[in-house]
Amino acid sequence: MVSExxxxxxxxxxxxxxxGLFRLGVRPNHLTVLGTGLTVGAGVAIAAGRTxxxxxxxxxxxxxxxxxxxxxxxxxGNLESRFGAILDSVCDRxxxxxxxxxxxxxxxxxxxxxxxxxxxLTLALLACLGLVWAYLTSYIRARAxxxxxxxGGGFWQRGERVVTxxxxxxxxxxxxxxxxxxxxPLTTVAHRIWRARRACGEGGGSASxxxxxxxxxxxxxxxxxxxxxxxxxxxVIAMLVFWDIPEADPLRDxxxxxxxx
Numbered sequence: 701m702v703s704e705x706x707x708x709x710x711x712x713x714x715x716x717x718x719x720g721l722f723r724l725g726v727r728p729n730h731l732t733v734l735g736t737g738l739t740v741g742a743g744v745a746i747a748a749g750r751t752x753x754x755x756x757x758x759x760x761x762x763x764x765x766x767x768x769x770x771x772x773x774x775x776x777g778n779l780e781s782r783f784g785a786i787l788d789s790v791c792d793r794x795x796x797x798x799x800x801x802x803x804x805x806x807x808x809x810x811x812x813x814x815x816x817x818x819x820x821l822t823l824a825l826l827a828c829l830g831l832v833w834a835y836l837t838s839y840i841r842a843r844a845x846x847x848x849x850x851x852g853g854g855f856w857q858r859g860e861r862v863v864t865x866x867x868x869x870x871x872x873x874x875x876x877x878x879x880x881x882x883x884x885p886l887t888t889v890a891h892r893i894w895r896a897r898r899a900c901g902e903g904g905g906s907a908s909x910x911x912x913x914x915x916x917x918x919x920x921x922x923x924x925x926x927x928x929x930x931x932x933x934x935x936v937i938a939m940l941v942f943w944d945i946p947e948a949d950p951l952r953d954x955x956x957x958x959x960x961x
Contacts, residue, residue, distance in 0.1 A: 727773070728770040728771070728773045728774040728780075728784055728788075729770075729784055729787055731766040731767075731769055731770040731773065732766070732767075732770045732784070732787055732788050732791050733787075733791065734766050735762075735763040735764075735765075735766030735767045735770070735791065735795070736763070736791040736794050736795050738759045738760075738762050738763035738766065739759070739760065739763040739794075739795035739798050739799060740794070740795070740798045741759050742755075742756040742757075742759035742760045742763065742798065742799065742802065743756075743797075743798030743799055743801060743802030744798075744802065745759065745802070746799075746802035746803055746805075746806055746865075746869055746874070747801075747802045747803075747805035747806045747809065747811075748806075748811060749806070749811035749812050750812050750872065753869045753870070753872065753874075754870075756802075756869050757866055757869050757870040760799075760862065760865065760866040760869070761866065763795065764859075764862060764866075767792075767795075770788065771788075789838075789842075792838070792858060793835065793838070795862075796831065796834045796835065796838075796858070796861075797831060799861075799862065799865045800827050800828065800830050800831035800834065800865075800881070801827070801828075801831065803823070803827040803865070803874055803877070803878055804824045804827035804828055804831075806874065807819065807820040807823040807824040807827065807878070807947070808820070808824050818949075818952065820947055820949045820952070821949055821951045821952045821955070822948070822949045822950055822951040822952065823875055823878050823879075823947060823949070825882070825951060826878045826879060826881070826882025826883070827878050827881070827882065829882040829883075830861075830878065830881035830882045830885065833856070833881070833882075833885040833886055833888070833889055834858070834861055834881075834885065836889045837854065837856065837857070837858075837885065837888050837889055837892060838858070840889065840892040840893060840896060841892060843896075844892070844895070844896035844899065844900075847899075847900060848896070848899035848900060849899075850899075851892055851895050851896050851899055852892070852895075853888075853891055853892065853895060853923075854887065854888030854889075854891040854892055855887070855888060855922075855929070855932055856884065856885035856887070856888035857888070860933070860936075861881060861885065864877050864880055864881055864936065864940065865877055865881070867937065867940040867941065868880075868940055871940060871941055872944070873940055873941075873943065873944045873945070875944070875945045875946070875947045876939060876940055876943050876944060876945045877940060879945055880936065880939065880940070884936075
């Protein structure tokens with residue numbers, strides 16, 4: 701599959717770069733903290749307006765490189781540590797917050813408006829919902845894996861979410877990215893709850909069973925490197941590249957009669 705071949709190439713490239721960084725004295729925790737700082741900078745740049753979005757795109761790419769390299773560097777240099785794992789998890793949550801609160805702030809402040817503009821309640825709320833789903837996706841896995849061996853899975857893992865924000869900013873379709881991230885990742889949250897329930901023996905059947913039928917389509921069970929995953933990913937990318945959802949505010953329109961706004 702396409703994603704499988706891309707993954708192999710990047711695995712090789714990560715190994716080469718990680719070896720060079722190790723020889724230069726760079727350590728995994730350095731990359732972890734640097735990547736978080738770059739992501740926070742990207743969030744600020746997103747909030748500042750479209751003029752800054754090319755910079756935000758570059759910062760997200762650089763932060764992603766740090767995120768991919770720190771684990772490889774730790775393994776190649778035999779530098780894995782319990783604190784490093786904790787630091788990595790904490791920094792991932794900070795980075796998640798930056799990539800969602802940046803768009804939320806943008807739609808509240810509306811820096812690109814031609815004159816005074818009201819905050820876009822709908823898009824700001826969707827950005828905040830996206831942050832909730834991101835945190836729940838990680839939390840469910842961490843909490844479940846204190847009881848069962850593994851509880852990952854689902855399409856909307858951290859890499860897919862970061863790429864969605866990056867493409868939304870790069871192509872100027874941030875509203876599209878926010879709609880996607882505010883709604884779609886709920887399927888991954890539901891998928892992990894499903895797995896946790898089965899793994900804990902409270903859903904009946906095998907602990908390794910996956911949802912089937914309509915539940916299988918909605919909750920998503922295909923791994924990276926499979927054809928369904930590639931089709932799903934291509935659909936999301938096409939939406940981000942070609943679909944510029946208008947920055948309408950149906951929530952404000954719905955609330956207007958109640959508050960006279």
